[in-house]
Amino acid sequence: MSTSSHAILAEGLQKRYGEKRALDGFDLAVPQGTVYGLLGPNGAGKTTAVRILATLVRLDGGRAEVAGHDVVREARKVRRRIGFTGQFTAVDEILTGRQNLLMFGRLFHLGTARAAARADELLHQFDLAEAADKGTKEYSGGMRRRLDLAASMILAPKVLFLDEPTTGLDPRGRNEVWTAVRSLVSGGTTVLLTTQYLDEADQLAGRVAVIDHGRVIADDTPAALKRRVGGDQLEVVLEEAVDLPVALQALARVAAGRPEVDEKHRRVTAPVERRVAALTDVARALQDEGIGVEDIGLRRPTLDEVFLRLTGHKAEPEQAVATERTEVPA
Amino acid sequence: MSTTILDDGVDAPERRMYWALADGWTVARRTLTHLIRQPANIAWQLGFPIVSVLLFGYVFGSAMSVPGGGDYREYLMPGMFGMTMAMGFMNTAYAVVIDTTKGVTDRFRSMPMAPSAPVTGRGLADIVSASVDLLVLAVTALVIGWRSDGGFWATLAAFGLLLWLRFALIWIGIWIGLMTPNEEAAGSLFAVAFPFAMISSVFVAPSQMPDWLGAVAAWNPVSSTVTAARELFGNPAALGDSWIEQHAMLGAIVWPLAITLVFVPLAVRRFQRLSR
Numbered sequence: 322m323s324t325s326s327h328a329i330l331a332e333g334l335q336k337r338y339g340e341k342r343a344l345d346g347f348d349l350a351v352p353q354g355t356v357y358g359l360l361g362p363n364g365a366g367k368t369t370a371v372r373i374l375a376t377l378v379r380l381d382g383g384r385a386e387v388a389g390h391d392v393v394r395e396a397r398k399v400r401r402r403i404g405f406t407g408q409f410t411a412v413d414e415i416l417t418g419r420q421n422l423l424m425f426g427r428l429f430h431l432g433t434a435r436a437a438a439r440a441d442e443l444l445h446q447f448d449l450a451e452a453a454d455k456g457t458k459e460y461s462g463g464m465r466r467r468l469d470l471a472a473s474m475i476l477a478p479k480v481l482f483l484d485e486p487t488t489g490l491d492p493r494g495r496n497e498v499w500t501a502v503r504s505l506v507s508g509g510t511t512v513l514l515t516t517q518y519l520d521e522a523d524q525l526a527g528r529v530a531v532i533d534h535g536r537v538i539a540d541d542t543p544a545a546l547k548r549r550v551g552g553d554q555l556e557v558v559l560e561e562a563v564d565l566p567v568a569l570q571a572l573a574r575v576a577a578g579r580p581e582v583d584e585k586h587r588r589v590t591a592p593v594e595r596r597v598a599a600l601t602d603v604a605r606a607l608q609d610e611g612i613g614v615e616d617i618g619l620r621r622p623t624l625d626e627v628f629l630r631l632t633g634h635k636a637e638p639e640q641a642v643a644t645e646r647t648e649v650p651a
Numbered sequence: 652m653s654t655t656i657l658d659d660g661v662d663a664p665e666r667r668m669y670w671a672l673a674d675g676w677t678v679a680r681r682t683l684t685h686l687i688r689q690p691a692n693i694a695w696q697l698g699f700p701i702v703s704v705l706l707f708g709y710v711f712g713s714a715m716s717v718p719g720g721g722d723y724r725e726y727l728m729p730g731m732f733g734m735t736m737a738m739g740f741m742n743t744a745y746a747v748v749i750d751t752t753k754g755v756t757d758r759f760r761s762m763p764m765a766p767s768a769p770v771t772g773r774g775l776a777d778i779v780s781a782s783v784d785l786l787v788l789a790v791t792a793l794v795i796g797w798r799s800d801g802g803f804w805a806t807l808a809a810f811g812l813l814l815w816l817r818f819a820l821i822w823i824g825i826w827i828g829l830m831t832p833n834e835e836a837a838g839s840l841f842a843v844a845f846p847f848a849m850i851s852s853v854f855v856a857p858s859q860m861p862d863w864l865g866a867v868a869a870w871n872p873v874s875s876t877v878t879a880a881r882e883l884f885g886n887p888a889a890l891g892d893s894w895i896e897q898h899a900m901l902g903a904i905v906w907p908l909a910i911t912l913v914f915v916p917l918a919v920r921r922f923q924r925l926s927r
């Protein structure tokens with residue numbers, strides 16, 4: 322692996338808390354200028370990974386490079402090249418938005434004049450100019466998170482770490498933050514974001530690493546991950562369970578893989594490649610046989626299902642399982 | 652993006668000292684800006700000693716006698732100064748808890764600033780705000796008739812000793828703050844701070860307490876500082892016979908030194924544990 326083309330490179334990271342292995346052979350290679358999603362259930366090790374990469378936590382084994390510098394030996398150089406937004410919004414609640422950015426700018430050693438100019442720039446960029454001189458206590462959650470992002474962008478970092486950037490925000494706040502993140506990415510920043518929301522990874526990330534028990538178990542584009550779980554599925558629900566064998570045959574003729582039967586729900590599913598052709602073929606075949614069909618449709622696996630398939634357990638309970646369906650009257 | 656600044660000169664040793672001071676000052680300014688933006692907080696903080704002054708000075712004052720003679724209010728004022736310093740560690744601890752739980756400490760740690768700055772800045776700001784506290788209390792005391800008869804330098808030395816105690820307590824405050832899990836738990840620190848300040852010579856001479864309590868009170872670092880300040884101010888000191896009371900000046904210098912020597916390493920170790 323060439324280090325120069327990767328903004329983040331982690332090899333075999335180990336981190337233990339007592340008996341608990343928070344990270345257990347964590348590998349990651351994030352190309353420059355991409356948005357990478359880190360997806361995993363509670364306690365999977367997402368925060369630990371991000372905190373190690375942001376030089377906040379010491380690692381027990383393995384090595385990691387961020388923006389071309391070792392996170393242990395060259396922590397200071399790494400710190401000059403990263404922005405970090407933790408799980409909680411880390412802005413001073415008593416100071417105003419502008420005072421916050423000024424303080425952080427000075428601490429980035431910009432000097433007062435440049436810190437002030439940069440604060441102005443960022444307040445505009447993150448749409449906070451109007452509220453600039455209000456105490457951040459009066460800000461909405463989305464505004465505070467945007468200020469938080471602005472603070473981590475002061476040095477226009479090469480790599481930005483976002484730990485659950487929209488957790489606890491309402492839909493509007495989430496959209497505000499998403500817009501802000503997208504604008505950063507168009508400026509060339511590499512972003513590593515962890516999230517509890519699968520649709521967030523889908524929305525923002527070009528690639529997703531699924532992490533479970535402290536290691537990456539899958540690492541691909543959201544679309545490829547979905548495909549890996551079987552691509553599109555054709556699903557038929559029958560009126561009578563006795564017709565299941567016939568339906569199974571009909572599906573087997575068009576399927577790209579083995580059909581599965583769920584007797585309890587009188588359902589047969591099979592992965593298909595030529596979506597529409599398969600659907601019409603099966604619908605016609607079942608009609609010709611005179612079989613009562615309650616429901617027939619194409620569905621595409623959601624990231625939730627990908628997740629379930631890969632980790633063997635469900636994602637966070639908040640995730641409603643949304644399925645895309647193409648209904649065809651039977 | 653226009654502002655890509657990748658100046659690794661910060662790593663040069665000769666500039667480390669400069670940035671350690673500059674960053675410390677930036678962090679301190681933040682806390683001082685808090686004071687300006689929330690003057691009500693100072694009022695709260697000073698309200699307690701001022702109310703105590705009025706309560707003890709006027710309500711109980713006539714019933715209280717100072718062993719060895721002297722005016723109780725004269726006796727009380729240096730005690731109030733000392734109590735304010737003693738309780739001050741709660742402010743430090745509270746600020747540290749807030750920063751740690753809200754992620755501000757992590758943000759600082761992820762930045763290329765001097766690693767010492769959060770601590771030095773905190774300490775500097777606390778000393779400045781403690782000085783403001785003392786100034787306000789001294790003015791209140793003057794208004795109700797308190798005087799220092801010790802002369803300029805002795806008076807200054809007395810305030811110096813009070814701030815020296817406050818300085819030492821910064822480290823206890825940081826240490827406790829780093830161990831306190833959340834804001835709510837920080838509120839219960841009052842249960843520690845109150846006896847620490849009260850079981851001392853602040854309000855009553857240890858010789859007037861039951862023997863065992865008097866011994867604890869006499870050995871309380873707050874007592875040494877307060878007694879030394881009384882001597883320097885020329886206020887009645889109500890000295891008991893115990894060795895520590897007879898050597899209040901020594902105690903007022905050595906106690907804070909000992910506290911600093913013990914708690915600086917403890918606080919630093921706690922701080923380093925954040926990166927575990």
Ligand SMILES: Nc1ncnc2c1ncn2[C@@H]1O[C@H](COP(=O)(O)OP(=O)(O)OP(=O)(O)O)[C@@H](O)[C@H]1O
Pocket residue numbers: 338341342343361362363364365366367368369370517927
């Ligand atoms: N400071 C710590 N001390 C002890 N155990 C810890 C510590 N930090 C993390 N852990 C443990 O390590 C594991 C990974 O935690 P981590 O916070 O990285 O998970 P996460 O994927 O971010 O979870 P979440 O979605 O809940 O934020 C968990 O089992 C957690 O209990």
Ligand SMILES: [Mg+2]
Pocket residue numbers: 367368369408484
């Ligand atoms: Mg986490």
